[in-house]
Amino acid sequence: MGGKIVSVGTTKDALRDPWLKKHRRNITEIDCGGGVVLPGFVDSHTHPVFVDPRLVDFEKRIEGASYEQIAAAGGGIRSSLEGVRQAKKSALSAKILTALQDMAAHGTTTVEAKSGYGLTVESELKSLEAIRAAASRWPGTVVSTLLGAHVVPKEFQGRSQKYVEAVCKEMIPQAAKRRLAQFVDVFCDKGAFTVEETEHIFAAAKEHGLSVRAHMGQLSETRLSRFLRFDPASFDHMDHVNDDDILQLAKGNTVATLVPGANYFLGMKDYPNARRLIDARVPVALATDYNPGTSPTVSMPMAMSLACTHMKMSPAEAVAAATVNGAWALRVADHKGSIEPGKDADFAIFDVSDYREIPYWFGANHCAATVLNGVISARN
Numbered sequence: 001m002g003g004k005i006v007s008v009g010t011t012k013d014a015l016r017d018p019w020l021k022k023h024r025r026n027i028t029e030i031d032c033g034g035g036v037v038l039p040g041f042v043d044s045h046t047h048p049v050f051v052d053p054r055l056v057d058f059e060k061r062i063e064g065a066s067y068e069q070i071a072a073a074g075g076g077i078r079s080s081l082e083g084v085r086q087a088k089k090s091a092l093s094a095k096i097l098t099a100l101q102d103m104a105a106h107g108t109t110t111v112e113a114k115s116g117y118g119l120t121v122e123s124e125l126k127s128l129e130a131i132r133a134a135a136s137r138w139p140g141t142v143v144s145t146l147l148g149a150h151v152v153p154k155e156f157q158g159r160s161q162k163y164v165e166a167v168c169k170e171m172i173p174q175a176a177k178r179r180l181a182q183f184v185d186v187f188c189d190k191g192a193f194t195v196e197e198t199e200h201i202f203a204a205a206k207e208h209g210l211s212v213r214a215h216m217g218q219l220s221e222t223r224l225s226r227f228l229r230f231d232p233a234s235f236d237h238m239d240h241v242n243d244d245d246i247l248q249l250a251k252g253n254t255v256a257t258l259v260p261g262a263n264y265f266l267g268m269k270d271y272p273n274a275r276r277l278i279d280a281r282v283p284v285a286l287a288t289d290y291n292p293g294t295s296p297t298v299s300m301p302m303a304m305s306l307a308c309t310h311m312k313m314s315p316a317e318a319v320a321a322a323t324v325n326g327a328w329a330l331r332v333a334d335h336k337g338s339i340e341p342g343k344d345a346d347f348a349i350f351d352v353s354d355y356r357e358i359p360y361w362f363g364a365n366h367c368a369a370t371v372l373n374g375v376i377s378a379r380n
């Protein structure tokens, strides 16, 4: 009803529900007979605002170049800037919409979308506007994030303080005022932003009423406890994390979002230690990290498969991490992430007979249809 779940139960129960009885004539029935229905996936970490794939980086990495070497040679995040800065908003929004549709075809109904390949005030705001334009043409739900602090752009090299100032005094206030973003994200790591800069940006976000999240521990360990006073919704990547910080996270509201697609695509031997987090009772979410440099996949089932095979998560843990924990990571769990009366009608329907087949058949898409806020989108 109005894109919400009215009742949950067996067919017999549903037929007895007074609301359903009354509105029977106006109901579209979907026969998922023999299939698996899950809550729509919540992909809580994506970078969809870019123009071109990064095929040169791809080949260089195959030849043995590291993340830092590729960045130093002019590849990496900085090489996506030119395309985004020059692109028209409508061209960006068309790219984003295509990605959202591809995601839905793989079972995703809620997407967090970050800016972060413009890195000027103008192009970051343009990126957020493009996200908003794409979201308005897609029946699913988009949560947008300002990632002005992705890397320090070339023109500010050696003057990162000046760039942080532009993020805090221009990007954040304007994004907040125009309601273009719910979150502010920072890439806090070597080669990106320092702990002090991250604190500065978080403080500016809070001052303007925006929530915070961060890329943490991808390349090196950063102590997390000093950020907890900003109540971050999630710390993402978490390849490197300290035991004391894990204890702190287990007590708080911050989700650890793992993005094994990046480890896979970078050809890494090591993956985030999901077991250590889960066994310490830290809430763990899974996301695609869809982006042109390190994780060009729209597939949550692929992220789940990697979680099972490389991070020793059970298929059931992978489902929870890809749905309700993703919703917690975006602070939308009151209406997303599970199939319960009153929540949004977001479902993914799979043509398999057991949910464990979803991560099992890796590289194949078994999502037959998706329901996004009550709107049915069938594959093909």
Ligand SMILES: [Zn+2]
Binding pocket: 045, 047, 215, 289, 291
């Ligand atoms: Zn990312």
